[in-house]
Structure formats: structure tokens, C-alpha cells
Amino acid sequence: MNYSIFRFEAVVDFIEVRIHTTTRNQGWKIKGALALHGISYVEPVQPDAAGWSSHFRIKLYDLRTHAALQSKLASIESECPFASPPVVTMIEVAFDGYLKDPAAPTNHNHLAALAARMAYQLAAPVSPNSRIYRDGKGGPTALPRTLEAIERKMVEGWNVGFGDKTADQYQHGYLKTTDHNKKPIPVEIHRARFEIRLAGAALPDQDIDSWKSFKFESLAPYISFRKADPTADQMQQAIIAGYADRASHRKAIPRKDSSNTRAHIMPADTELNQIVKRQLQHLTRRWSYVRKSAKISTKK
Structure with missing residues (x-):
């Protein structure tokens, strides 16, 4: 594949935090208050029968920096004071190709x-439980074989998913x-x-803070x-296309035995893997960036 036609970026898709509030609240009230700060996902943790709790899980999206995470947490605390420091309970990192x-007419x-290609040729699935699905419209079903x-x-x-969504x-x-x-996003x-x-x-x-x-x-x-x-010859390509359980097979591929037929016909995609690593390094630098305050001159 010609990767030069794409622009790549690694981002933090979301971070989920758990907060402990000084008073008990109902989830819908917290959600309503935080909606003013652009936060839409709020779930009470172990609520009582009436929906009251003092612990909540909150997903924070579109965070470009750690400073943005801290700013969001400050906004949350302004609405519902913390009884103890919030903790991270989940993170999702995404690798995007634009x-x-x-x-271009062949955009999609x-x-x-x-x-x-990224789903089909994943080197190390976290689980042999692989499937293809469409939320609310179909599946899940086994991955197609080509x-x-x-x-x-x-x-x-x-x-395409690898593993259980709750794992x-x-x-x-x-x-x-x-x-x-x-909600639909612009085509570009x-x-x-x-x-x-x-x-x-x-x-x-x-x-x-550790993040x-x-x-x-x-x-x-x-x-x-x-x-x-x-x-690879046609027979070898047919072997690739014919794996009934691609996830469990790929996980078993020896990484260092180049004499092994499977390793030979599915070597590392060095070019794409290097792009991934560079973009993750860029994310590290961007995430930790802190804007320096302008210095005030004392000269007269």
C-alpha cells in the first residue's frame, strides 16, 4: 500500500476517570451540570435503587494535552466538589490515517x-476473540477470510473488534x-x-499526575x-487468505524464525510500524506540552 497518500496522527480518543464527590447525587443531575462543560458521558458507580451515588465514571473526549485533562477536571470539581482525588480508570488511544x-473521488x-489492512494484518491481537459487527445494524459475526x-x-x-468490549x-x-x-463529521x-x-x-x-x-x-x-x-507465490497467498481464525493464528506467528513459512509470508510491515511509533512519540511530546506564560518586562 502507498502510505504516502495519507496523513497520520496518534491521539488520545478518551480518558475515563472515576470521581468521588463530597455529597451523594443522582447521575442525571451530574450529567446535566457537566453538559455545560461539553461532557456527555456520566455514569454512577453502584447507585442505590433511586440512582443516588457519590462515585461516578466520566469519559473525557478530545483531550490534546494533559493540561486539557486537568482543566476538564477543574470544571468538574467546580460543579461537584471532590472528596478525594479522581483516578484514571480507562484510556483509549487511536491511530488515525487521513x-x-x-x-479525491475514491476517498472512502x-x-x-x-x-x-490494519485490522486484517494486526500483528498481536489481545485476544483470539475477533469479530466484525455494525452497531445496531448487524453482527457480530466471524471476520471475513480475505x-x-x-x-x-x-x-x-x-x-472489527479484538477481545470483549468489557475486557x-x-x-x-x-x-x-x-x-x-x-453525529456525522465532515468528509474531510x-x-x-x-x-x-x-x-x-x-x-x-x-x-x-503520572499520565x-x-x-x-x-x-x-x-x-x-x-x-x-x-x-510469495499463489499457494502461499492462498494460505494467508484461508486462515479461518486469523487472530489466533497471527498471535502464534514466530517473530524471529524467518525460516518458518508463516513468518515469511507475513513479515512485519516495517514502514507502517515506524509511522505508528513516530506518531506515538509526537503524541507524547504534545500531551506533556505546557504553554509558557508570557514574561512581563520590568524595564522602564
Whole structure:
């Protein structure tokens, strides 16, 4: 694939925090108050029969920096004071590919091809439980056995998932055409997306401050890919297309034994993996960035 036609970026899709408030509240009241700050996802933790709780899970989207996370938390505390410091309970990091020329007539075909390739050639699925689904419209069902079939599904709005959505690790690939509220986004920012979501025991840290210096490039193994060797003969290519359970097979591929046929016909996609690592490094720098205040001159 010609990756030069794409512009890539790694972003924090969302961070979920758990807050402990000084007084008990009903979830809908907290949600209503936080809607004024652009926050739409609020869920009470272990509420009573009437929906009252003093613990809430809140998802914060569109955070470009750690400072933005702190600003959102300050807004939340202004509405519902904290009894103890909030903690991170989940994070989702996304790797996006945009077309450099979004006006191209084959826009969705190119993006779907990239999204399908990332899902189909994932190097290390977090689970052999792989499936393709379309929220509210179809599935889940087994992954198609060819790249071309997955591309067609991507254009139609299907998603590929690895693992259970409620598990500590979940990978997700799709063609992104809506925001987190399921509202359509402009065509020029449609993109091929691959996500890794971490929670529970898989979460690197729960401490808010510790995330300021987090090295996002450490997540690269979750977003790494293989490719079919273009020199492989037709029989070898047929082997690739014929894996009934691609996720469990790929996880078993030896990484260092180049004499192994499977490793030979699906070597690492070095070019794309290097792009992923660079973009995660850019995310690390951007995330920890703090705007310096302008110095006030004391000269007269």
C-alpha cells in the first residue's frame, strides 16, 4: 500500500476517570451540570435503587494535552466538589490515517482499504476473540477470510473488534465517519482508525499526575502490523487468505524464525510500524506540552 497518500496522527480518543464527590447525587443531575462543560458521558458507580451515588465514571473526549485533562477536571470539581482525588480508570488511544486529498473521488475506498489492512494484518491481537459487527445494524459475526471482503464491509460501516468490549484490553478498527455522539463529521476528516483501549489490570497508571509524563510509544506493540510478502507465490497467498481464525493464528506467528513459512509470508510491515511509533512519540511530546506564560518586562 502507498502510505504516502495519507496523513497520520496518534491521539488520545478518551480518558475515563472515576470521581468521588463530597455529597451523594443522582447521575442525571451530574450529567446535566457537566453538559455545560461539553461532557456527555456520566455514569454512577453502584447507585442505590433511586440512582443516588457519590462515585461516578466520566469519559473525557478530545483531550490534546494533559493540561486539557486537568482543566476538564477543574470544571468538574467546580460543579461537584471532590472528596478525594479522581483516578484514571480507562484510556483509549487511536491511530488515525487521513487522506491528504480528501476531495479525491475514491476517498472512502482508500480509507476503507487502510482500515481493513490494519485490522486484517494486526500483528498481536489481545485476544483470539475477533469479530466484525455494525452497531445496531448487524453482527457480530466471524471476520471475513480475505482482505477485500473486509474492505467492502468497512465501506458499509462495519467495525472489527479484538477481545470483549468489557475486557481490560480491547482493539478496534473501523472507518470513522461520526463523532463519539454518533453525529456525522465532515468528509474531510473522515479517517481510517485503529484503537487500543486499556482498563483494569492493563492500565499503565491510575494517578492523574503520572499520565503527564507517560510514554505513549510504549503502546506501539498494540498497534503493530504485518504484511503479505509480495514475492510469495499463489499457494502461499492462498494460505494467508484461508486462515479461518486469523487472530489466533497471527498471535502464534514466530517473530524471529524467518525460516518458518508463516513468518515469511507475513513479515512485519516495517514502514507502517515506524509511522505508528513516530506518531506515538509526537503524541507524547504534545500531551506533556505546557504553554509558557508570557514574561512581563520590568524595564522602564
